[in-house]
Amino acid sequence: MTVVVEIWIQAITSIDELTNDFEMDIYITETWLDPALNFQKMSPCKGNLSLNHQVLDRLWTPNSCFINSKVAQIHNSPFR
Numbered sequence: 001m002t003v004v005v006e007i008w009i010q011a012i013t014s015i016d017e018l019t020n021d022f023e024m025d026i027y028i029t030e031t032w033l034d035p036a037l038n039f040q041k042m043s044p045c046k047g048n049l050s051l052n053h054q055v056l057d058r059l060w061t062p063n064s065c066f067i068n069s070k071v072a073q074i075h076n077s078p079f080r
Helices: 053-058
Strands: 004-016 021-031
Touching: none
Parallel strands: none
Antiparallel strands: 004 021
């Protein structure tokens, strides 16, 4: 599976030159095409398929991680 990742640095809030620590706020976008979700046969006239947010828990998503990060927090608004 090919996953395209975009990272936007919103702010670097602190830098500690002694420990080489820093804090930053970033925005990450991940996009991929999952062939298992191809429903074109069911509705060939629709370009997009809209699903309710509860379906997200049952779909495959990439397991992204940041190597050597000390702390990471994910903002869940409006959803993960």
